[in-house]
Amino acid sequence: MMDALVPGKPDGMGRERETIESAVVRFAGDSGDGMQITGGQFTLATALSGNDLATFPDFPAEIRAPIGTTFGVSSFQINFGARVVRTAGDQLDVLVAMNPAALIVNLADVKPGALIIVDENAFTVRDIAKAGYAENPLDNGSLDAYRVLRLPITDYTMTAVKSVEGAEVSNKESVRAKNMWALGLILWLFEREKAAVVDWIATKFAKLPDIARINTAALDAGYIYGDVTEMAPEIHPYRVPPAAIPPGIYRNISGSEAVSWGLVAGAHLARLKLAFCSYPITPATNMLHLLTKLGKEFNVTTFQAEDEIAAACAAIGASYAGELGVTGSSGPGVALKTEAIGLAAATELPLVIVNAQRGGPSTGLPTKTEQSDLYQSVWGRNGDTPLVVVASRSPGDCFDTAIEACRLAVKYMTPVILLTDGYLSNASEPWHIPDFSTYEPFPASHAIPADFKPYNRDPETLARPWVVPGTPGGVHRIGGIERKDGSGEISYDADNHQIMTDHRKNKIDGIARDIPDQEVALGPVSGRLAVVGWGSTYGPVNRAVDALIEQGIEASHIHIRHLWPLPRNLGQLLAGFDNILVPEMNTGQLATLLRSEYQCELKSQPKVSGRPFRVSEIVDAARELVEG
Amino acid sequence: MNLQTKLGAKDYASDQEVRWCPGCGDYAILRAVQKTLADNGADPANTVFFSGIGCASRFPYYMETYGFHTIHGRGAAFATGAKLANPDLDAWLVAGDGDSLAIGGNHLLHVLRRNVDIVYLLFNNEIYGLTKGQTSPASRLGTRSPTTPAGSRDEPVRAARFALGASATFVARAVDVQKDLSDILKRAHAHKGTGFVEILQNCIVFNDGVYDKLSNKKLAPDNTLKLVHGEPMIWGAERDKGLVFDIATMSPKAVSLGEGGVDASQLLVHDEHNLTLANMLATLDSIPGMPSPLGVLYSREAETFEARTRMDRAETASVEQKIGQLLNSGHTWAVA
């Protein structure tokens, strides 16, 4: 079989493979060109070949943007290596550009000398102009700084399709297989197995066997083309050896999957059913899709509400009735839920709110990533309304943070905001599958305590008892009007309001005792420089600190998961560093939070371009800070 | 459930002091609801009253059942979520006209089309009571209020017609002081799905008398049409007025009965299951000279939200195993 590669052997033309430690590849094309699928399949093949990897899908807000336009460009980037990979990569080693628009939009990210593969069939006069080029960039020397492989990919694809005997497919369907041709070529370029992709095509098009056959033919053709065609000497195949990763069973997981499954796991560990109530919004929608698929075998109910407000209210209603109510959304939707979240805090009912952040304000950048809802999460409510905020740092980490959000919501009878973002939702990484049977359950109780009063508190957690309607002997009323300490009856009494406000604050503050102390992810626990991050900047910050250490600069990485309440030792920990750099994808929200909590001096590094940090940006800022 | 002794209406009253203005129509409704629960032998532990915000929405505090006073306009969404978690709860919702038709219009629409099995009591006083008397979406044209000193100019929403437009499966109208209010409430409660009842309620402070014609013992007979399924539609102190459908104008018409008038056999007969008729009745009193129909305008059987979403709890051990399988699903690979 063609795809039975023998590692260490040259390719079909006897070319030696150049061994490299890692590579960054971006597939870019029109929204309709299937770049996300191409990237996803390359990711799978890469994971199976034992590399560590990280991905960055980036697509336009429009579902069907006009063909050939720059704003219709969709791309998928993957960084993979023989070492630990923590980011999707700063600069591209390979760009696959399926049309002129994809080239013009992505060229700035390509390393000088890097390989650019283009479908020259797509460089028509019309599409060149549409992309904004005055003349054909393939012919005017503008790409001389790169290695360019220009191939008539569309023609080659058509030829491959025609070779499939008896396939009844339209011209359009044939052309669409060109992404598989390109994928085949890249699989050859990096010595990847085709088998998993072939399986995937067979499953995906099980009901359309002809489509499956032509796509497989295109994939094969692209692969063979690479393997047996003579090319300019500077274009040759690579080998990226497997990475040394901890042993175990792995799979690829996206943040959307991990957070959804984490919620299911969290509800299960609480021995509750999960009521996931939501309203579609990018980039949170996937959670609703994924959880709807799971259904009753997993004790999951999903509810597509009429709006975000109703989604939050229904989730609270479900918690009131004794299950775990969760609502998922993005910033604008969370803004709508705010009043309801206040009611959950006032009535002290468990509620998890997942905010897959996106660029703001308002509709902002729906498909781009940002972490600018930290203020909204920690402070964004009327009244003194404290709640818990946790943030996920990587796609896989969403699983554990979702469980943590469920645990705290149930144990402390409080709303918990779980922050993810557009990048985390869509990106995927190899995930060391945990042994779920080792997770400690935290069963919720609806039992009526002795001397039951709805607002009596557990002396340790300060949580009130969760007695639910349907329970004999527990009849009581709750609501948004201030409740009397203990009885929960309506109370407009001034002293009581002070007492209840204090209770609510002390309860949330006290959670700091129940969360892990802040660890240092990398580097010494005190010293010259701490780079402090939260959320999805984990990858770039970690690599940047790695790089700084390699460059001989003493540096540490602190990554905060529990953003409210903050870990008890955080203030002291920060005090042990001469310099603190806080890179974040907003205008400095964590920086403000840390300054207000610890009065510490720190340097904020804000970035709101809708894209993740580059490692080099953080390294540069850190060097400037410590070297002045 | 096993109540040792049957509870009386008073047993459904909580120990909280009722804080509506003296003379407010809400008192009569509270009594009727308590009587309904008593007559039904309702289990207080399985009964929940949800509400939004407004004078009407204080209702749950006064009931010796579970209760959840939520936020303005959204009571229906909370009730829906609770029924998602526990479909067996006996849930009621109390909401004002502002709560239901202004800020919460969206949720009313959707709770009806989902046919969530609750009783929805819309207390319509055609005014915002709690915020001191501004016009509501139900206020009649010309209503003077602090926000409409020259009289309101926006067309009022007709709650019953709105409900029918939202595919409600049960729509009734009643007056707060109506003696047989409890009978209508029982019908709404017995209905499988959303039992929507618009209760015309007098706000003695900010909109006093808007329903005098319907509640005043002398005026009511000539101004209300009591709907009885299968009976011809007749009203009037002398029971001398009847309703026919005039084909020429495609509209309802009042006729006189008896000598020189129309024979009762020619009158429209009320049919609760006829949507066309219900739509006509829902706006009947917007025609000058026509009575306000009271009683059940419409009912039909339909699948409930609970029937669609009910989910038995899967065994812990089996869920545990399923989650393990889920995590290991798709393409996996071993790193040695």
Ligand SMILES: Cc1ncc(C[n+]2csc(CCOP(=O)(O)OP(=O)(O)O)c2C)c(N)n1
């Ligand atoms: C979000 C929000 N907006 C506004 C209010 C103020 N508010 C309270 S009740 C109400 C209107 C009440 O009118 P209605 O629903 O008809 O009830 P009624 O008091 O007449 O029984 C308003 C505007 C509020 N509590 N919450």
Ligand code: SF4
């Ligand atoms: S303001 Fe009107 S509706 Fe409110 S309690 Fe007083 S009378 Fe009743």
Ligand SMILES: [Mg+2]
């Ligand atoms: Mg009102």
